[in-house]
Amino acid sequence: MTLRQIRYFIAVAETGSISAAAHAVFISQSTLTLAIQQLEQEVGVSLFSRHAKGMTLTHQGHQFLRQSHIILATVDNAKRMLQQATDEVEGQLIIGVTTLVAGYYLADLLTRFKRAYPNVEISVIEDERAYIEHLLISGEIDVAVLILSNLEDRHALQTEVLTRSPQRLWLPAQHPLLDHDSITLADVAREPLIQLNIDEMDRNAQRIWCGAGLQPRISLRTASTESVRSLVAAGLGLSIQPDMTYRPWSLEGDIIEARPLADLNQSLDVGLAWRRGTARPALVDPFLCVAREKPRA
Structure with a gap:
């Protein structure tokens, strides 16, 4: 055709x-x-x-x-x-973002957009997913960058996945499970776990454990990814986290190992969301184009 x-x-x-x-x-x-x-x-x-x-x-x-x-x-x-020369494009783009995504994904995206559209003013609102979703639907923000896995009002929003981040098990160096040829959720359920409670990661974990029919041993809950890293590296527990947050060492310089789980194939989907059914604000399309330029995982 x-x-x-x-x-x-x-x-x-x-x-x-x-x-x-x-x-x-x-x-x-x-x-x-x-x-x-x-x-x-x-x-x-x-x-x-x-x-x-x-x-x-x-x-x-x-x-x-x-x-x-x-x-x-x-x-x-x-x-x-x-x-149209991109440096002639002007206006304001209001972007919503959730906390975990802001820390690991937003900086690179905004840098690339500002390089392409230097005269566009960007405003960023960081908040919980439910509030960002509300602002999108009410038209108070133009586009959002967030974890798509937990969206509730999907009928009102158009979405596009940019990154699918596999989830792996974080362990301290020399942990006995590192000697296993294959690690399962049942193996992990017997260990003390560090739970990250930010950007609804607790809901994500609950889905994983409910789906496996297992009850985890949560020893500590924290809203800090750096705390999770430090606690795991210190040998105080294990943690299941998306690859986008992984670093091989803690702030203290201790090693953190990451291993796949044989029975966990769920990814954490990070992407874009904007309001469905109405004309998009003029600057949303350029933003979408820049976001799509980055190779997807």
């Missing part, structure tokens, strides 16, 4: 005849007829009903016409974005 075929299709749909459409797009009737036939073969349905007075759209043709206008509008918008 080509853009030329789509333009020819729209011309026939709007004029109601091959001859009038061919005159409108400055090609021969035979070329236009062939293009429409090839398009119908491509989509696998009849787009027109042929009769003595011309051509009328079928039900599928009406549906395809709506999508064709969207396709051409999207292409035109893409051309305009490329033709």
